[in-house]
Amino acid sequence: MQRKVTKAIFPVAGMGTRFLPATKSVPKEIMTLVDRPLIQYAIDEAREAGIKEFIFVTSRGKSALEDYFDHAPQLEQTLREKGKTKLLEELERSNMESGSIAYIRQHKALGLGHAVACASRLMADEPFAVILPDDVIAGEVGCLKQMVDAYADTGGCMVAAMEVPHDKASSYGVLDVKEDMGSLVSVKGMVEKPAPGTAPSNLAVIGRYILTPQILKNLASQQSGAGGEIQLTDAIATEVAKDAGVYGYRFQGQRYDCGSKAGFLQATVAFGLARDDLQDELSNYLEELIASRRAAQ
Numbered sequence: 001m002q003r004k005v006t007k008a009i010f011p012v013a014g015m016g017t018r019f020l021p022a023t024k025s026v027p028k029e030i031m032t033l034v035d036r037p038l039i040q041y042a043i044d045e046a047r048e049a050g051i052k053e054f055i056f057v058t059s060r061g062k063s064a065l066e067d068y069f070d071h072a073p074q075l076e077q078t079l080r081e082k083g084k085t086k087l088l089e090e091l092e093r094s095n096m097e098s099g100s101i102a103y104i105r106q107h108k109a110l111g112l113g114h115a116v117a118c119a120s121r122l123m124a125d126e127p128f129a130v131i132l133p134d135d136v137i138a139g140e141v142g143c144l145k146q147m148v149d150a151y152a153d154t155g156g157c158m159v160a161a162m163e164v165p166h167d168k169a170s171s172y173g174v175l176d177v178k179e180d181m182g183s184l185v186s187v188k189g190m191v192e193k194p195a196p197g198t199a200p201s202n203l204a205v206i207g208r209y210i211l212t213p214q215i216l217k218n219l220a221s222q223q224s225g226a227g228g229e230i231q232l233t234d235a236i237a238t239e240v241a242k243d244a245g246v247y248g249y250r251f252q253g254q255r256y257d258c259g260s261k262a263g264f265l266q267a268t269v270a271f272g273l274a275r276d277d278l279q280d281e282l283s284n285y286l287e288e289l290i291a292s293r294r295a296a297q
């Protein structure tokens with residue numbers, strides 16, 4: 001029986017330069033997919049998986065993100081008075097339990113591994129999750145919940161995994177598979193952003209992790225790796241080398257790379273089409289748009 005995973009780290013210190021000028025004043029994680037900020041999707045997924053403590057690794061300019069998690073009693077009161085029950089419910093659903101969130105600053109942008117290591121003091125001797133909110137994953141069961149369920153049998157470290165086109169592998173952490181058991185694979189190697197043509201496979205790491213406390217120890221003494229940054233992948237690879245049990249989990253669901261403009265737009269369309277209140281209008285519009293573009297060609 002594994003210890004329960006109840007803490008999650010959300011590395012949200014990135015500057016979001018790909019979304020400038022918007023990210024001059026709006027943290028990337030507050031940008032909305034339909035009507036909910038990116039971070040809300042990550043929180044909902046974490047809650048579904050049983051996470052009770054949420055640790056944000058932030059940086060300068062992220063105060064809107066911290067404010068987002070404040071309760072809004074005046075707004076709630078106004079909605080109540082106006083009988084706007086649905087909106088009120090939606091708002092209350094985003095409320096976090098007092099004391100369940102901690103913020104910690106990453107003072108220097110030294111990489112994902114460094115961001116996770118910044119949260120070390122808040123962690124106990126127990127497994128924890130890491131969620132990268134840029135990777136939005138739509139599925140019947142949340143990706144992290146699927147992983148937590150699988151982890152109950154495996155223990156060790158687990159990363160979400162997905163096949164990507166071979167020519168895209170160098171944008172990811174990539175797994176070298178020891179044994180392929182279907183949704184679960186055991187790992188014999190891991191490499192962060194391999195040079196083109198050198199990736200051990202096209203099975204990429206996606207931004208969901210369940211990690212042992214040993215990872216934090218590894219990070220504490222770790223040298224910088226790909227791109228001159230302290231890489232989380234390298235800290236996990238150290239466990240692979242020790243044969244400590246590292247698994248990839250091929251989740252069920254559609255992943256959107258909301259760290260890229262194209263991915264963000266695709267997610268916006270897909271989430272809009274999945275909404276009862278929007279799908280008719282949106283799909284009619286898209287059909288008309290495509291038809292008129294074809295006619296113009």
Ligand code: G1P
Nearest residue numbers: 112135172173204205206207233
């Ligand atoms: C990070 C990780 C990488 C992983 C990716 C998934 O990279 O370092 O291993 O494959 O997230 O989105 P980043 O996209 O931050 O460069």
